[in-house]
Ligand SMILES: [Fe+2]
């Protein structure tokens with residue numbers, strides 16, 4: 019039984035009427051109600067700008083005492099020298115997606131709901147049982163291999179880049195990109211789990227062997243691993259989002275999986291892979307804006323273009339090798355409405371249009 | 387999800403990682419730790435499919451509370467004494483948060499075990515959440531609180547202010563130097579596991595007592611992500627402990643990280659809680675009492691001590707000395723007095739202490755009045771312009787202190803100050819441990835072994851150096867701490883906004899010369915310096931008018 023004889027007297031802080039709300043008095047700065055230390059891109063600062071700009075300080079702006087910790091072999095903070103690309107004002111960059119706390123959780127939660135509903139319906143309607151064997155095999159092997167790509171880019175490319183950009187706007191956009199990739203990789207993995215639990219012939223762990231050993235996938239794994247070895251963050255972002263994602267990522271997701279699935283009576287895979295394409299579209303948005311800023315820079319634009327040309331020369335052949343080696347998977351589905359040549363042509367056209375947006379020369383390797 | 391399907395999902399997600407064979411990932415952030423013999427720890431994976439909706443739900447609660455606070459006119463009952471300190475706190479804290487995000491790839495690169503990479507990457511997103519949700523809270527204060535000055539220049543002021551720089555260690559320390567020292571020991575094992583309790587739980591409780599229930603809403607929501615971060619750090623710590631060769635580095639880093647966190651966080655949060663509150667109920671916990679509960683019992687006794695059996699050398703002496711500084715050496719009170727002494731170069735206003743405050747302090751910290759009472763009476767007496775200079779430039783028996791080269795909080799416990807010629811410069815340190823941190827720990831060699839990845843202390847570490855022999859009015863206008871009439875100062879040593887005559891302007895502080903104690907010290911002859919240091923040590927913490 020509760021003891022009521024020994025109840026301590028409760029103690030509360032006293033709430034007082036202080037009239038400390040905006041407008042209660044007029045005095046110097048009483049109406050100064052916007053962050054005044056940065057220039058908004060448009061007339062009024064957006065929520066995104068308010069919570070992002072200058073949160074990472076800079077000795078070139080207000081950081082008068084400089085960075086107070088250094089690395090054993092060089093300066094700390096976010097040195098501009100961590101990339102060979104140059105900007106006359108990195109601070110001018112704005113993420114066109116305006117990612118911050120609320121957008122991250124709202125958008126990704128919406129995607130999660132869509133994917134979950136789709137998978138739940140598929141299970142309930144037992145749709146996997148109606149899929150043909152070659153298609154199940156296709157998913158088992160190729161979509162299975164692809165989830166490694168997404169996870170590797172999430173953890174060892176995008177998460178890594180966001181330590182290095184000279185301004186907060188860049189680093190946060192890339193951090194969000196990493197979250198997209200991690201979510202997408204997991205969605206593919208959990209889809210794989212659903213399939214292995216369904217009453218269909220599907221080997222849930224086959225993807226490992228394919229990713230590690232299947233000859234058609236090795237050059238793709240090779241490029242992904244080569245990406246993680248790049249030290250220059252800007253090259254890494256360029257090589258990944260401009261080159262690899264166009265030539266290999268979109269080719270696989272949009273030009274192959276999204277085109278072929280429906281013809282094999284699969285409307286589940288396109289729903290999931292479609293979220294990955296949707297993410298990439300967003301992420302290409304900030305990437306394009308960043309590299310446009312760099313190629314249009316009045317002072318460094320020409321040098322940057324030249325530099326990006328060398329990056330294209332390095333990464334396009336690697337990605338081309340990966341795509342051409344992937345060619346056999348185009349014939350693995352039972353119903354194959356697209357040819358490799360069609361898919362490749364379409365991916366190339368999109369890649370060319372991104373390069374044109376950036377004002378870069380089209381690499382000759384694409385002419386085949 | 388059922389437990390069984392959760393386990394299966396975790397196992398499936400583990401299949402996503404692989405060992406590269408074509409290329410070795412770039413190690414842009416090195417460590418002197420080694421993980422060759424590390425056992426594979428397998429902390430629970432975060433499933434993004436449940437993570438995003440869970441966080442969105444938390445957010446909805448936060449934003450609901452924000453709407454409610456504005457509709458309910460919360461700012462009619464917030465204490466200005468409290469809100470003013472938020473101009474400092476909320477200028478600092480979004481930077482440590484975003485730095486924690488930026489630190490995650492350092493830990494990912496340093497620890498070869500892919501099992502923990504997933505958790506670290508999720509923490510990265512959490513920290514973006516924390517930084518931006520806090521910036522948004524600050525914006526709400528700027529829009530709705532009576533005096534927006536100081537909030538309006540927040541990130542600039544953070545970057546050029548002495549107090550901002552002190553706070554910046556809690557942030558730069560996460561992202562610089564040896565990847566494990568920074569992103570694991572300093573950030574997670576000490577800052578997140580020990581000190582976020584005072585930051586994100588104790589302090590918001592005090593906010594509520596001062597009429598502000600938004601700070602607790604936002605910070606409790608932030609803190610609810612912290613247990614996952616703590617378990618990331620714990621996994622890495624156990625892996626590091628598994629290799630004997632890491633033991634000396636762990637001992638070094640625990641000492642540095644513990645002491646620096648104590649110097650910085652207790653200085654700031656202690657001041658906010660003790661000097662920012664109007665709640666003087668005798669049964670309200672003092673900062674010392676909170677510290678005992680959150681840091682001493684919950685962290686030191688429950689978390690650290692059990693690690694001793696895994697071979698971790700725990701800095702018992704430093705834990706005890708922190709407690710000694712907080713209680714017997716009046717550390718927090720010295721810091722608060724220093725902040726108030728320096729009011730003209732702040733970007734917030736500091737309220738005077740009243741008899742009610744005096745009584746509470748004497749009750750909680752016996753002996754307080756004889757050390758601080760007269761000084762605060764003087765602060766009150768010198769609060770308005772016209773007849774006197776700011777208190778720092780009037781004779782009230784207070785010596786403007788030397789600054790600690792390491793933690794950058796001044797050497798306020800005079801008898802503990804250590805002075806040494808390091809890197810060809812006379813430097814002052816608040817304590818033995820801060821001296822050791824600079825002279826011994828942050829070096830390329832430690833106990834005879836090469837530590838090429840260890841960080842360095844850099845930058846213009848004594849803030850006053852930048853302003854040596856400048857006129858106070860010029861300093862303040864260069865810093866930008868001036869209101870929109872072009873002359874009234876943002877900082878004021880009182881809370882009276884109703885009478886323009888009580889507000890200090892640039893004209894009231896013109897003609898006052900500012901001097902750097904460190905430059906002055908280095909200009910002295912050996913004899914002068916010895917005499918000066920002897921006097922500094924002797925006039926101690928008991929300066930009374
Ligand atoms: Fe955080």
Ligand SMILES: [Fe+2]
Nearest residue numbers: 486578612615
């Ligand atoms: Fe955290």
Ligand SMILES: [Zn+2]
Nearest residue numbers: 790793816820
């Ligand atoms: Zn110190």
